[in-house]
Amino acid sequence: MASSISRFEKTPAFAQEPSGSNSLTHRASDGEMQQTEGVDKRCLLVLDSRALDRECLARTLTTHGLGMEVGAFGSVDEWREKKGTCPSVGAVLLNIGARKVADVAAEIAKLAAEFRPLPVVVLSDIDDLGQILRVLECGARGYIPTSVGVEVCIEAIGLAVAGGIFLPASSVLAVRHLIETERPEAQPMAGMFTLRQAEVVQALRKGKANKIIAYELNLRESTVKVHIRNIMKKLKATNRTEVAYKLNDLFTGNAGYH
Template sequence: MNSAAGGYRASMVERRLSTPPVLAAVLEQRGRDEAAFPGDGCLLVLDGRALDRECLAKALISRGLDKEVFAVGSVDEWKREKDSHPPVEAILFNIGGRRANEATLAAEMARLSSEFRSVPIVVLSDSDDLPHVLQMLEHGARGFIPSSVGVAVCIEALSLAMAGGIFVPASTVQAMRHLVSDPAGGAGPRPMSGMFTPRQEEVVEALRKGKANKIIAYELSLKESTVKVHIRNIMKKLKATNRTEVAYKLNDLFKGTGTQSPA
């Protein structure tokens, strides 16, 4: 780790060479250069939270990302330290749970696009609801990764973006397909249409029946921690502070649709 600049890289395997002293010196210098600038460029991890960005950078390296990872809290910090690192090849912009001010996020994405121009930007977020994903893509993101996925998926998404592709989570594709295949809501109005992802709708139905997190996880083949993430996102969308308030607001959503709340 380069503690001054927030750069991280995998350690190189030491090589023993039986070569003349002059050639050995040349190879040693080349090895130092390769160690400092592995690959064609670096991955810039942008996150205002120091612990989050440092842990994320180390996780990416430990899982096999063959590039230097330069973790910073802001574009200004990158400008101060950029001469110590190879050119930026991709940006992982971790916004966490920041959804309160979409205008601020849009301005930050605009600045990133202006500063780095052709460099692909991949957004990492705690939310995976369809409107949020589409908004980030409209602002220039070349990929969107929900924090519910693992590091391996994150690396694949970054590789796809660097290769010219665009990564979106499966939940987003399912939500879009659902809207396209059933735009009228089937036989009757669907109060959750467009508000929740298909997976979140399943969790909502379970919550309306008063099921515990462990039961929901078992029935939907999910980890209990993933169920908790879905519930937090559902609470944010409903502006609810607890499960009781969630159930109350869900019942309000279903009033007048012919769908009765279970006893």
């Protein structure tokens, strides 16, 4: 990432700039680009089959000072057809949305091989350690969950361009949980809950409120509620009190349900 970021001037979409002008040229279309003199001319290639999502992402990254040109395309093939609008790729950001890595592993591996040594970073709605590790195994140089803010996203891209690998903080917490599964109290949860659900379970056992759980696990409160609903479903419980009761049975070895 460039050490200094030029300030962009706002120019209406489709505006025509005079010849030799140094101000921003902004074209709001597929393959959207934003340019200004003095900014690193390498291009961040954003790949997303969803037109609105990729265009909004491209605009947001540039507006918040990415420091690179941004080219947004539906696929690599589309980029090849319009390569003149993004000729010098510096990094690739692949937005897989809610798709599981098993469905896009081949695509990620192909991109990583084609653009090597340039970094390929994956943007995903899923924040799961297993998914993250699989993406890295495919050759990606970073995994950005959509739960982070745009500033973190930009820093993650910059880290990848600089040769680093970005992982969300949640994955570090998940690794910590894996280490803690050595303890006897964690064994009853093996195979029953996901890593994130297991962390929520531990918090529920301590009687923590949703807001506290969300703060401690760096999650949105709505996400915590989703995890609790899934935990209730697995335990066949109808409320938090019943969840606590069944968890107590689970950890004391008296569970009579599956």
